[in-house]
Amino acid sequence: MSSLLLSLSSKASLRKLPLRCHTLRMFSSSTTNPYLLYRxxxxxxxxxxxxVTSNIHYFDPVKEDEVxxxxxxxxxELRKGCLVGMSHGWGVFKAVCDYNEYKAIYVTxxxxxxGSKSVKSIPLHPLGKPIAIQQQAITNAAMTCSPDQSKDFAVAVKCLGPMINFNRPGGTHKDSGSIIFKTPFQYFDQSKVMYSKRDEKFYTPSFGGHFLVFWDSFFEEDMTGSELVELRFCNVPKLTQSEWELLDSCSKTVYLVESPSGQRFLIK
Known part of the structure; x- marks a missing residue:
């Protein structure tokens, strides 16, 4: 389970130039404590x-200490790019290639x-063949596992709009690069994707959290669509009128997460 919140998106800064720092928050589950990456x-x-080197600052919320x-x-290849997602401790970057002709997607x-000081970067698409996914705004990304755990890992990249892209760099789709599907209805245009280790599926909740669309992580090239289910909630808490008014004044973001034990939670 991992999710990423970008509180400031900016290009990388240099110490000898006017300083601009990445500030973001990251939760990534592992056998160690989760870290908050903030600078x-x-x-x-x-x-x-x-x-060009970097000092990366983390906060350990368990020990309440800086790392x-x-x-x-x-x-x-990452210097003209931005972080658009994080999964299993690996980041997904959208990077501008030479001459600003198109953008490539990397996992790193x-x-x-x-990770080692010798950074690992894996391109998700053939650099000479830009496709539609590289031109889109990306909401987030999810992976079945890290490349360190298995060479046959799969990556899902969710774009703003109906498009979602699946890629398995080291698997059966290495030559074709990727597969692109479109989510049903407009309710998924701003949604985010997550991976369920228990079900071995990628899930995307609708904007309001009333529907769920999912794909098998062992996708095949002849797949033509996804499966859609309607969510029904039981034991919904009763709220007072003032509490409803407070909720109405807030913007809503929906996240689907899964605990290490396999329980799934829809967070609004």
Missing amino acids: VINYGSSMDDIH IVRDKVLPM DYYNPY
């Missing part, structure tokens, strides 16, 4: 400098506090 400071003379990973090399352990 990245890059060092180098320019973004084109070969030697700093120092001198981590920032790969060239750059933000993993337990």
